[in-house]
Amino acid sequence: MDCDICEEEFDQEERAPKTVVPCAHTVCLQCLQRSEKRECPTCRTEFGVTPESLPNNFSLMRLLERQRDPSGRVRGAWCSDCSAPASRLCWDRDHDVMPIKRALRRTIESVLPQVSAQLQRLQDECQGEQALLALNLLAAESWHVTVQGGGNELTGTVRNTEDPLVKIMWIVLASKAAHAEGRDETPRQTTTQAPPPAPGPAAPRTPPAALGPPAPHGHPPAQALNAAHRPPVAQAPPAAHRPPVAQAAPVAQGLPIGEAPPAAQGQPAAQRLPDAQGPRELVGTIGGGPNDNLRDKAAALREAPGVVRLELSCNRDPAWSLQLLQCAAPTVEQLRLDCPRDAHVRAVHTMPRLRTLDVHDDGTLDRQPPELPALPAGHSGLQWLRVFGLSSGTVRSLLRAHGGTLEVLQLRVGTAGPKKWPESCSDLHALLEQCGLRALRRLVLWRVCCHHEKTACTEQRRVVLRVLPRAEVLCSKCDGVVKEEF
Secondary structure, eight states, X not given: OBOTTTOOBOOSSTTOEEXXXXXXXXXXXXXXXXXXXXXXXXXXXXXXXXXXXXXXXXXXXXXXXXXXXXXXXXXXXXXXXXXXXXXXXXHHTTOOEEEHHHHHHHHHHHHHHHHHHHHHHHHHHSOTHHHHHHHHHHHSSEEEXXXXXXXXXXXXXXXXXXXXXXXXXXXXXXXXXXXXXOOSSSOOEEEEEOOOOSOOSOOOOOOOOSOSOOOXXXXXXXXXXXXXXXXXXXXXXXXXXXXXXXXXXXXXXXXOTTSOOOOOOOOOOSBOOSOTTSOOEEEEOOOSOTTSOHHHHHHHHXXXXXXXXXXXXXXSOHHHHXXXXXXXXXXXXXXXXXXXXXXXXXXXXXXXXXXXXXXXXXXXXXXXXXOOOOXXXXXXXXXXXXXXXXXXXXXXXXXXXXXXXXXXXXXXXXXXXXXXXXXXXXXXXXXXXXXOOTTOOEEEEEOXXXXXXXXXXXXXXXXXXXXXXXXXXXXXXXXXOOOOOO
8 A cells, every 4th residue: 555646655654644634635644744835745635734733544554554464574565675575674774665566567667678688699598408408398288396495485387388478488497507318217307496586685775985896795596496297307507606607799880779789709808806706897998989899898798797896988889888788787786887878877777786876978868868767676776876967857767766775966966047957956956855865864966067156055955955854965166075986
């Protein structure tokens, strides 16, 4: 059960369901407190008391209480930070909690754009014995399947029909598993090990003042698929502690954005840290246009899987830059991005572990500024963000997506004046008020090449503090803030 205005779950404290009198609409307390006007956000009917004085919707509150089982879990709610059913602690710790239906929808929405490109690679990945295993799986009438992992077990029968999703499932399984032929006379059994699961619970929220990469997340092994039928015995390789390195395709000449570049041979372009199992860094700034330095680009693509820290300039070769972002997406936690296009911004939005983002736009996005959707389920959410040059609409959608986790925001923006955004801005407080920045503790307003008047700056910061009373609000000029290097 969530509020129709902010689409967040009702609770019994900050988001208590309040009944607006006299219109009788139910809105959460926080939405009512955000508005300076005493009116219903749904129908604009005015009310004469403070939001706190409005009566609670006790029917909803009783239903909320019934949804909590003795273990403290909340039925029907999912915590993205814990990757588990939500508990009371999830609300206490300000985790990203949402209805299960919405969590699943976010996951599907984040996966669908990547599916078509991955399907095209299946034919190349599924070769030899893996192709034979796929055909065996597809040929049987049905399979008895047991999936185990994370303390859970799911058992059932999967029948081979004309359903394309079932067929794709078998092909994906075969392409991800290595196997060996069984030689005994007993009924044969196919056992494969699932690939590493989706990223686990987010790391504890610590101030990201130092931009050094956090410790890499481990991937516990998970067992999947026990089938009693006639295919060969298959045993997967042991689970890795970091995502496996995939072979990159060669770099193509003059590909449009969104198409994967082809492969070439070359020397590694990435600089590894001394510990091969620890965090890895890649500087993806390679000179020349789409047809230059093909070997270095192909080498960088091979180095990208498993990278934790990435710096990338997108304007020289947008297609290759997009491919590099996609290869590194599962593990990147810190990203510096210069001159992105729409596709690059959207690729960054799907990175599940990203915690630190420094993005500088060269004005290319001004023609069609991207509006970003809600953050996909299971994503950690940004803690530290620096934005130079993005449109106000893109900034708003980016902040909304990460409002529950963002602690430090550095924004290039001017004071009220004659110029356009971001060189001048007269309503910064209104923009920030719409973003739900409930975790923000520090806001730095960068006045680089921006309109700045001291009186206007004081007024701008004063009204911003009314919207963000828990945050420290600084001006780079007035407070002499030193820019942190990424």
